[in-house]
Amino acid sequence: MRGPDLHLRADGVVAMLCWAALAGVGGALVTLAFHAGIHAIQWLFAGHSGAITHVMRDLPWWLRLLAPAAGGLCAGALLAAARRASNETHSDYMEAVAIGDGRMSVRQGLLRSLSSLCTVATGGSIGREGAMVHLAALWASVLGRLLRTGTAHLRLLVACGAAAGVSAAYGAPIAGAVFVGEIILGSMSFQNFGPLLVAAAVSNLVMRLSGHYAALYAMPELRAVPAELLLPCLALGILAGVGAPQFLRCIHGVKSLFGRTGLPLPLSLALGGLLLGGVLVGMPQMAGNGYSVVVSLLHQPQAWEMVLWILLCKVLATSLTAGSGAVGGVFTPTLFVGAALGTLFAQGLGAAWPALAGHGTVLTLVGMGAFLAAATSAPFMAILMIFEMTLSYQMVLPLVLACVAAYFVSRGLAQAVMYQVTLRHEDNQALRRQLRHARLDSLMRPAETVIRTDAPVRQAQEMFLDYPVKYLYVTDAEGAWQGVIAQQDLTRMMLGEIDVQSKTCGEVLRLDFVKPLYPDLSLDEAQAQFSAFQGERLPVVSRDRPARLLGVVYKSDLLERYSRLKRALDGDTDFVLPPRRPRA
Structure with missing residues (x-):
């Protein structure tokens, strides 16, 4: 073909x-x-x-x-x-x-x-x-x-x-x-x-x-999750929402320390590997992504001291590996940390509330999902991930509560996320919202070519000589908007041998030459109005009666604002729209 x-x-x-x-x-x-x-x-x-x-x-x-x-x-x-x-x-x-x-x-x-x-x-x-x-x-x-x-x-x-x-x-x-x-x-x-x-x-x-498929964390049939366990699941989600940003900060902190050494990349990774090797001498189960340890936490009872020690060692081991510059994922290590956190929480809950002591497996899985949701800022994915990896429908409701709580707590406390593309999507959405809600007064300039209705036309002619514009804005003595004087009108009058020198600006102004803008218009609305107008600038007037002249907006400024926003969305520059001003 x-x-x-x-x-x-x-x-x-x-x-x-x-x-x-x-x-x-x-x-x-x-x-x-x-x-x-x-x-x-x-x-x-x-x-x-x-x-x-x-x-x-x-x-x-x-x-x-x-x-x-x-x-x-x-x-x-x-x-x-x-x-x-x-x-x-x-x-x-x-x-x-x-x-x-x-x-x-x-x-x-x-x-x-x-x-x-x-x-x-x-x-x-x-x-x-x-x-x-x-x-x-x-x-x-x-x-x-x-x-x-x-x-x-x-x-x-x-x-x-x-x-x-x-x-x-x-x-x-x-x-x-x-x-x-x-x-x-x-x-x-x-x-x-x-x-x-x-x-x-x-x-x-x-x-x-190919024969390589199995439920990653295959579980026996879980009992129905009692209603009284849902509140602890919510609390575990909050705890995971607090802990996940700290885990990511730890990795970034170690990465910063390795960066300060100035070592070439091969030596930096070798140093990280040597320090990791020191951990593995005493704790070989810290090697790899931690899958086998998570399985043991799910199926075998562990002393809380050992679980805490495993948790601390895994955070250190992952920070040393990722922080030294190694390429790989921290997705599965995040599940490991969440599992250890959930196990510790389950043991503490069982000591304080013995009636719930038999639900450690559920809380371990909930800890995994909640910690993953908080670290990735993707709660829906975390819920489905744990469900599919365990094939246990009983986990859905506690996972929903914990993952949603973990997500909102983590994003409320910190901007640390596992994937920077998440922040980029959020920044793009924020920029689009700012564009959608930005008001025209953020682009408004003072109007310089303004003349009063009682001024003689001769003064308007002199202003046309001083400014390369096609029309002047006309206001009365109180600053109320009246209209514009067009240069082409004065030229036509003089060619028709009409005595304009004896007239005032109020006698030769036009009300329908331009359609003024309002300060609370959106940039999209202003762009639509500029599209129907051949000139470079439009006046901005208040919505009062009578309307007051507030300033002027240039088409080039509006296009530049759109261009800068597009570059920001494309990642070429940083850009934040100025805050909206109060209504005039």
């Missing part, structure tokens, strides 16, 4: 769904390939493969210490090479979708994914899902460019790849689609959500056919 025909078909709805399905297949396959890469590296330094916590536990202490450092050195070298390969395309899939044209750098993407592979396979306390999702999105970007889809379709196809990656990594197709729609696209319209669901579902199907 020739390229142009393929391009036409790629712009259709049916074709888009087909390409989304292909993105889903590729997303699952690259996820399987990443898993294979992890096992291969584990065989190289450990002689066997498996869960990273088990691999680390079987290593001698000195190899636990050095393996993360060696992995960090290799990861840093690959990441430095990726940065040197910078070009006009985006290396991050979120940027490619949210602010780019969907094109991703293949070289940078592969190098970053290999860097993440080295970190994860050697015990880095970071999520492997970040690289999996990135590879899936990269595959979708390459697919879209081969098919020569339009920019809008390419961005949507990359988003489909990301949804497929999340679905393959977590076995949660609906949550994967919601993750991309809620966080990356910032839109849940079905025009976008339909292809995302197709990609995520196909990816999940491929994982099932």
Whole structure:
């Protein structure tokens, strides 16, 4: 099939769904390939493969210490090479979708994914899902460019790849689609959500056919959640809303400390790996994303002292790994911290209220969802994620209460979020709201070409000589708006040998030459009025009776305001509309 025909078909709805399905297949396959890469590296330094916590536990202490450092050195070298390969395309899939044209750098993407592979396979306390999702999105970007889809379709196809990656990594197709729609696209319209669901579902199907699918945190049949447990779930959500921003601040704080060292990227990651290795010598279960520890928290009783120690060590381990500059996700470590927080909360609740002591598993899961909702600012995604990972309908109501509470508390207390694209969507929405509600008086200038009705026409002629304008504004002695004097009217009178020198401005003014603006008009309303007017400026008058002349607005100022806003929305500049003035 020739390229142009393929391009036409790629712009259709049916074709888009087909390409989304292909993105889903590729997303699952690259996820399987990443898993294979992890096992291969584990065989190289450990002689066997498996869960990273088990691999680390079987290593001698000195190899636990050095393996993360060696992995960090290799990861840093690959990441430095990726940065040197910078070009006009985006290396991050979120940027490619949210602010780019969907094109991703293949070289940078592969190098970053290999860097993440080295970190994860050697015990880095970071999520492997970040690289999996990135590879899936990269595959979708390459697919879209081969098919020569339009920019809008390419961005949507990359988003489909990301949804497929999340679905393959977590076995949660609906949550994967919601993750991309809620966080990356910032839109849940079905025009976008339909292809995302197709990609995520196909990816999940491929994982099932390959034998790699299972509920991530498979749970036995949970008892019905009693009504008296809902209030504690709400309290746990509030606690998670307070704690999640602190967790993110801790990671950013460690990243700032590593930045101050001035070390090259390979040495920075090696240092982070060495410090992490010191933690793994005593706590090998801190390696990796923490999946096996979360499973133990869900299925085995733990002393609260041990849970607290695990929580603190995981926060430290993840901060060292991510803070040193390693590429990967903190999505799963966030679930780990939430699980530990929920377990501690459950033990405290059981001590204070023994009748609820048997619901520790529910509160552990609620803690995971609430902490994830607070960290990602995506409560809907967090609810669906925990539901799909546990396949337990009993969890829905407590998750809704906790996740919504966690979201509002975290956003009310801090601006720290896991994904910066979330803040960008919010900033864009705020700018659009400001544009929609901005009043015209924010652009108003003082009117200089003003003359009174009792002034002689000769004075108006002199003002026309001083100012390169086509008309003057006319007010009475009290400043009330009367109309305008047009230069063409005076010229026509003089050519018709009418004696204008004996007349006053009030005798030659026109009321219908221009339609004045009002200070409380929106910028859109003013733009519509300027579109019907050939001049550069329009007067602004009050709504009083009689109306008073307040100032003037220039078309160029209005267009500049729109241009600056567009650049701000495109990410080229920072821009905030001035505060609205009180009504005149």
